[in-house]
Amino acid sequence: xxxxxxxxxxxxxxxxxxxxxxxxxxxxxxxxxxxxxxxxxxxxxxxxxxxxxxxxxxxxxxxxxxxxxxxxxxxxxxxxxxxxxxxxxxxxxxxxxxxxxxxxxxxxxxxxxxxxxxxxxxxxxxxxxxxxxxxxxxxxxxxxxxxxxxxxxxxxxxxxxxxxxxxxxxxxxxxxxxxxxxxxxxxxxxxxxxxxxxxxxxxxxxxxxxxxxxxxxxxxxxxxxxxxxxxxxxxxxxxxxxxxxxxxxxxxxxxxxxxxxxxxxxxxxxxxxxxxxxxxxxxxxxxxxxxxxxxxxxxxxxxxxxxxxxxxxxxxxxxxxxxxxxxxxxxx
Amino acid sequence: xxxxxxxxxxxxxxxxxxxxxxxxxxxxxxxxxxxxxxxxxxxxxxxxxxxxxxxxxxxxxxxxxxxxxxxxxxxxxxxxxxxxxxxxxxxxxxxxxxxxxxxxxxxxxxxxxxxxxxxxxxxxxxxxxxxxxxxxxxxxxxxxxxxxxxxxxxxxxxxxxxxxxxxxxxxxxxxxxxxxxxxxxxxxxxxxxxxxxxxxxxxxxxxxxxxxxxxxxxxxxxxxxxxxxxxxxxxxxxxxxxxxxxxxxxxxxxxxxxxxxxxxxxxxxxxxxxxxxxxxxxxxxxxxxxxxxxxxxxxxxxxxxxxxxxxxxxxxxxxxxxxxxxxxxxxx
Numbered sequence: 001x002x003x004x005x006x007x008x009x010x011x012x013x014x015x016x017x018x019x020x021x022x023x024x025x026x027x028x029x030x031x032x033x034x035x036x037x038x039x040x041x042x043x044x045x046x047x048x049x050x051x052x053x054x055x056x057x058x059x060x061x062x063x064x065x066x067x068x069x070x071x072x073x074x075x076x077x078x079x080x081x082x083x084x085x086x087x088x089x090x091x092x093x094x095x096x097x098x099x100x101x102x103x104x105x106x107x108x109x110x111x112x113x114x115x116x117x118x119x120x121x122x123x124x125x126x127x128x129x130x131x132x133x134x135x136x137x138x139x140x141x142x143x144x145x146x147x148x149x150x151x152x153x154x155x156x157x158x159x160x161x162x163x164x165x166x167x168x169x170x171x172x173x174x175x176x177x178x179x180x181x182x183x184x185x186x187x188x189x190x191x192x193x194x195x196x197x198x199x200x201x202x203x204x205x206x207x208x209x210x211x212x213x214x215x216x217x218x219x220x221x222x223x224x225x226x227x228x229x230x231x232x233x234x235x236x237x238x239x240x241x242x243x244x245x246x247x248x249x250x251x252x253x254x255x256x257x258x259x260x261x262x263x264x265x266x267x268x269x270x271x272x273x274x275x276x277x278x279x280x281x282x283x284x285x286x287x288x289x290x291x292x293x294x295x296x297x298x299x300x301x302x303x304x305x306x307x308x309x310x311x312x313x314x315x316x317x318x319x320x321x322x323x324x325x326x327x328x329x330x331x332x
Numbered sequence: 333x334x335x336x337x338x339x340x341x342x343x344x345x346x347x348x349x350x351x352x353x354x355x356x357x358x359x360x361x362x363x364x365x366x367x368x369x370x371x372x373x374x375x376x377x378x379x380x381x382x383x384x385x386x387x388x389x390x391x392x393x394x395x396x397x398x399x400x401x402x403x404x405x406x407x408x409x410x411x412x413x414x415x416x417x418x419x420x421x422x423x424x425x426x427x428x429x430x431x432x433x434x435x436x437x438x439x440x441x442x443x444x445x446x447x448x449x450x451x452x453x454x455x456x457x458x459x460x461x462x463x464x465x466x467x468x469x470x471x472x473x474x475x476x477x478x479x480x481x482x483x484x485x486x487x488x489x490x491x492x493x494x495x496x497x498x499x500x501x502x503x504x505x506x507x508x509x510x511x512x513x514x515x516x517x518x519x520x521x522x523x524x525x526x527x528x529x530x531x532x533x534x535x536x537x538x539x540x541x542x543x544x545x546x547x548x549x550x551x552x553x554x555x556x557x558x559x560x561x562x563x564x565x566x567x568x569x570x571x572x573x574x575x576x577x578x579x580x581x582x583x584x585x586x587x588x589x590x591x592x593x594x595x596x597x598x599x600x601x602x603x604x605x606x607x608x609x610x611x612x613x614x615x616x617x618x619x620x621x622x623x624x625x626x627x628x629x630x631x632x633x634x635x636x637x638x639x640x641x642x643x644x645x646x647x648x649x650x651x652x653x654x655x656x657x658x659x660x661x662x663x664x
């Protein structure tokens with residue numbers, strides 16, 4: 001068995017073999033192993049549910065692959081609701097001819113990332129489509145988890161709150177762009193694809209009063225902050241020099257005429273916290289490898305209501321706009 | 333706006349317009365309307381979770397379309413676990429250039445089918461992939477629901493139990509085959525695509541002791557019964573003349589050399605019930621339009637352990653085998 005055949009999606013013997021040899025091998029747990037069409041789980045109280053289909057191109061990139069991304073992305077959406085990732089479903093759409101070894105690598109990354117979230121896949125589905133009906137592999141992951149930190153709201157940010165990022169920004173977008181366009185830059189840049197629940201858990205346990213939190217995916221930092229400014233009727237003011245951006249990302253932005261604030265992150269969040277908690281939050285996050293460049297990057301006031309504003313090093317201000325159109329299809 | 337553009341999947345303004353004008357228009361509810369990356373729901377007790385990606389070709393068929401199928405299929409998987417469909421997620425992968433009017437039709441069917449299940453979509457995702465990276469549209473739906481009838485098990489069927497089907501079999505498979513292969517048969521045949529929760533709810537309320545229940549999708553009736561016979565270590569014996577098969581399906585099977593028992597259903601289930609309840613179950617189902625041809629089709633004994641067996645009208649017996657390979661890719 002070297003590559004995926006149509007019969008692997010037929011629901012018969014070959015599907016059974018694929019499930020046993022590859023999916024159960026990686027995702028094995030008591031519930032999934034029963035291979036029912038639906039799986040039971042216990043819940044008690046307020047839960048969160050989220051879904052994403054992943055179509056990233058290329059499927060393998062530096063810092064991750066579509067499988068790792070599919071677990072990180074969905075678990076991160078739960079974490080951003082204050083929910084502890086719990087039960088995950090996965091639906092594969094695989095193009096006929098896709099390599100079995102590549103599938104194994106993808107599935108192994110998913111398994112590793114699930115462990116970091118202490119989450120399990122309890123139900124799944126595999127469809128194989130004929131050549132030319134998909135591009136290699138698409139993965140849908142849907143997650144449910146218990147909400148353990150309630151009261152987060154993008155409309156609850158007030159004057160005096162502080163804006164904090166968990167790490168340097170724009171790395172996923174910059175890296176995928178460079179890979180896709182075949183730009184020959186000698187660079188150590190890789191995607192920031194990583195799971196955020198460990199950092200969120202750490203902040204909750206440190207007693208940080210988080211008002212709003214969001215991973216800066218499609219549309220980057222600017223999309224999140226513009227939405228928050230509008231929904232909370234406030235002005236979010238960033239100090240450009242405080243925003244952590246890696247040298248490689250800056251270089252790519254200069255070369256291609258992008259702004260790092262518009263580039264997608266896949267393992268970096270921005271949050272609004274109570275003023276007194278900002279430094280404590282940064283300190284807590286810096287103790288973890290996923291928050292190594294955490295920083296306070298701005299404040300909330302009422303100067304330009306519903307706007308996000310950048311203050312440059314020399315004191316000038318400019319509106320941080322929302323990216324228009326598509327910077328890059330199939331970024332996630 | 334006539335067709336889907338790449339920017340509809342970019343997460344920016346066009347995505348917002350697509351979500352508002354099409355998805356919220358059809359699926360509107362208090363939770364979804366907040367458009368968070370994850371949505372809250374309340375749960376208490378034993379829940380079920382299921383996922384399926386739908387890639388059916390053609391997207392529109394007689395009796396339904398990919399949207400109706402995506403809600404029926406996922407809600408049916410919950411119903412087959414004794415779970416009341418509750419909260420659904422949907423993830424769209426749309427090929428650039430897909431028609432907006434067609435998308436609206438699909439989404440409207442989804443909305444109608446959700447109502448039949450008393451279920452709601454609370455979270456969603458849209459990806460647009462460049463032309464040639466998908467075939468029109470793929471939909472993942474993942475559902476969670478409370479298990480209200482517990483104890484169903486494909487390994488708990490015993491001698492003396494009766495086998496019952498909810499309606500005539502093989503219609504989805506036969507219809508899709510005829511459409512796909514462009515076979516010119518004058519026929520009223522259509523897919524049996526429909527939601528099964530209303531029938532299951534009715535059986536539970538009638539106090540029927542259901543041992544096992546399964547919708548006969550990929551692999552048809554024979555796949556389900558073979559699995560049950562193996563898992564329960566019993567012989568499932570069907571009387572061929574009792575199995576409801578529409579004239580059109582029989583005709584297509586004769587023409588193409590298929591067996592109706594191998595053809596997929598998308599709104600028909602088979603169940604094993606306590607002997608005393610079989611007639612009552614059939615009567616209850618026949619009172620509903622979705623169970624109009626419900627029938628007792630067989631019994632459970634121990635003559636050929638782990639096998640499903642067909643008894644013909646003249647008394648001969650033959651093993652009902654499992655379909656090998658792929659009868660038809662992209663059937664669901």
